[in-house]
Amino acid sequence: MNALVEIRDLAVTFGHGANEVQAVRGVSLDVAFGESFGIVGESGSGKSTVLRAICGLAPVTSGEIRIEGETLKKPRKRAFYREVQMVFQDPYASLHPRHTVDKVLSEPLAIHGFDDAEARIERALNDVGLGKGFRFRFPHQLSGGQRQRVAIARALILEPRILLLDEPTSALDASIQAEVLNLLDALRAERGLTYLLVSHDLAVVAHMCERLLVMQHGEVVEELSREALQNRAAQAEYTKDLLIASEGFKGI
């Protein structure tokens, strides 16, 4: 397999001594070019930490992360952030409350020295279905779904190849979730993006991703294809429990 992102034996540890928490313990995965790869698990399973480690936002203690065969170094180079961008879970917390949409979108362009900011910002807003009218608004003047669209526009404005999506729809209503998932789906088809999507919702991952990894307590439980998930052909007990739980309440 021709892998774009390769992770080998990744371990992340927070704290020292008695307060030491091993958030990720020896996780390995491969994501191919243009693939959408999901990570599922409960809170505290280390799924978000894997994404943060790729970005350089988590203290990696051992293991290796490679992009196109090249091992990432600390600190990440500027070029890395042109290739890899992240969308965070909570659109209420991830946008600066006193920056307008215009400022949010123009900052990455200035940092990376893009020209033609004017046209790029307008295009980015159009791509996420917001339009020019939203350009000079503040986050508090937007709904949750609109904010998440701004966060996606901010990630896409640098034309990255890899998008790291950390629970991109879990703070949104079901109908808005459908709109955002459709947008992400369409953008990937159009631009050949590679996604790493983290979610606690098996249905969202089954909808968005071709392959997925199930995590628990910082370790990999198993890797599944979408077909295996749909046929409920999980091997591990934990995955079976998750599948049962996702069906809702069944009495005793």
Place this chain on the structure above:
Amino acid sequence: MTDMLQVEGLNVAFPSRDGPVRVVRDVSFTLGRERLGIVGESGSGKSQTGRAILGLTPPSGRVTAERLEFEGIDLRGAPASTWRSLRGRRMSMVMQDPKFSLNPVMTIGRQIVEAYRRRGTTTRADARAKTIDMLEAVQIRDPERVFAAYPHELSGGMGQRAMIAMMLIAEPDLLIADEPTSALDVTVQLDVLRILDDLVRSRGMGLIFISHDLRLVSSFCDRVLVMYAGRVVEEIVAKDLHAAKHPYTQGLLNCLPRIEGGQRPLQTLTRDAAWLE
């Protein structure tokens, strides 16, 4: 079945610069010893409906109703003493966010003991033992540690379970649960639902379960009210949900992705101004 709660023509409005905003409009329902679900998106007025029943509408809000009765007691304009005798002991509410609804400067144990001792006279040792039992009942693995912990020392899911333990320890007749499981992992969510289910079955508690998760509600509750913009657009027996008639209910069901796969792109909801009429 006798109805413990009767609500007719409930309205809640908040003042704004452009005149009152009606967040709950003409909501009517009755509740027996059963599980009633209220489903809707954010801003649909489902939480405000629950709060109005307990008299917890913020002071700026105006609550009016043709009828609002709990076991024969008229709750409209009830004096503070009536509320004191009802809240906690006979009806209580599990709030959505444990971060804002637990007292940050009291240990979890003290808060639950306080709730328990308000019911009547017990010894301190008995209250403590009962509290530890209750914490165990909500699947907290290390109840002694949680008993002595402050809210900020617990995760969201633990806090939520402590909150549920506090509301259940007084064994109320009516429990209003506002998104009690949204902050929990799916597997823990089922544990909490099992506890609630058990209380409804064995003690004949009435439960109002407020949630945005239509599928979860339909699998757990007996009846479901679907709210849109402050109005009940559809009342339906939970197991007949797939046969829902209102386009909003259908839209909410269809926009959810399924593990089995299916439509791509997902259906989105087109809102119709006529639903407000």
